[in-house]
Amino acid sequence: MQVTAEELFLGKSGLYGSDRPMDDQTFSDDEDRRDQEDTRPKYMKIRDAIYRKYIAGRPSNSVIPPERKLAEEFKASRVTIRKAIGKLEADNVVYKVQGGGTYTVEPGIVKSLKLTSFSEDIRARGMVPSSRVLLHERAQADREASWRLKVSPGADVYILRRLRLADGEPMCLEEVTVPLEYVPDIEKQNITGSFYDVLQHKYGLLPVWADQVVSPVVLEPGDVKLLQVAPYSPALKIVRVTFDAKGRRIETTTSLYRGDKYMLHYAVKRD
């Protein structure tokens, strides 16, 4: 029987700042903000409080207090409570039954898909990300990249090809392409960790959402060697186009993930 993604990767997912163990990596913005002074909206704090008090550690299908009671307890309007619970529902932490109540979902079930970089993804899974740069240069966009980025074929782009590892083990081959106009002097940068961090902090490009296409492939000899797997192993090919808040296409990435070590795991809902 094949090992599931859960067993491979998913520890206590330390949601909502409850008890996340810090490693010695750089922290995300989110964690920084949470540490100093909590200026987050009330509904987010309430979401976390509800999680800690009524959900974490509880068996599944436990009832949580009705919205009106929670409104009293947290001194908030019912609308605000509903917004907090709405977030928990979106993350598949609780489910609601009209006329019935709100109940906890079985723990260990994975939450919905979020836009993350490889580094964030691997760190969230409790492993240490690293990478080996294979290519790092300016080039002309080929037909596929230009189509995905909506730039003219042959336009100046920056290409970064890396072997990405989790706990020192090869996990994925990744090729990022960015229109050069967005990252003028990037060749001089030293790219080590999250490329999204570089985009955001050095160039003010904030990824907001991405379009992803996943397909299965059989690895070619060159890739097999880099990923250290058996010839003709299966892999997940993930093609991503990332957009910022203004709808600009800021980068596109093609990744090949080892099929034996990496699976996609997510929750889907009925409309």
Next chain:
Amino acid sequence: MQVTAEELFLGKSGLYGSDRPMDDQTFSDDEDRRDQEDTRPKYMKIRDAIYRKYIAGRPSNSVIPPERKLAEEFKASRVTIRKAIGKLEADNVVYKVQGGGTYTVEPGIVKSLKLTSFSEDIRARGMVPSSRVLLHERAQADREASWRLKVSPGADVYILRRLRLADGEPMCLEEVTVPLEYVPDIEKQNITGSFYDVLQHKYGLLPVWADQVVSPVVLEPGDVKLLQVAPYSPALKIVRVTFDAKGRRIETTTSLYRGDKYMLHYAVKRD
């Protein structure tokens, strides 16, 4: 260059009842309800109205009217308008910029993942689903199925194995397992279309959400023959566990999708 999922499958996705072409298949509940008398909540109707009036057919990054104006126009409170727009945002149809405005997203970009049956999925892609039953019997749960359904190994289950086709072409091999207690006399049923329909209308089991794990595999000789692809072709293996509103595990499905014809296509967002 590989053909993208968009080119393969995604036509005008006829969202929000705007101009969906009806085929001669059975209709979903949703469409029925929309046809007779519209008892849906106001915010849903407004969502559709906004979509039709300000989004469909517009170029991307067009501004839509501010919330306060829309509240006047549709004679609703701003909260209700925000709820409608929130749905559009969740479906990746618009994006918002605080202090700026609300803008349309590029059309043709796929919306977020939803829980659908194979039939619904294929129909949404503008093709006609069909299937060939390969196995249809009661059996004892094996170790993997019992673990996924949280029943004792050896418990009575119903197994349905089908080859599923789109426009007459083999697309996927699918094996559904359901605890027999939920579907007592199912062997007598004639399973043709959507199994979710049978669960819902014959047994009152309403799928609400599902946990899915996707991995790549290389097809084995027997499967290759059924799917009519070359030996050792890659495929997507999708393992799903479906839950109802009460958190019960109502079915689990293992599917093998042809890698050359079927891709997963979805949008992810930043937190």
Next chain:
DNA sequence: GAGTGGTCTAGACCACTAG
């Protein structure tokens, strides 16, 4: 500064589930 989206309130009525 004017206009936008983001948050929040206090209260109301409806639809549904349960004992």
Next chain:
DNA sequence: TAGTGGTCTAGACCACTCG
């Protein structure tokens, strides 16, 4: 029937963007 979540209102203030 009592209690739950689902919807909706009218108004307020804040944070942000833009000209």
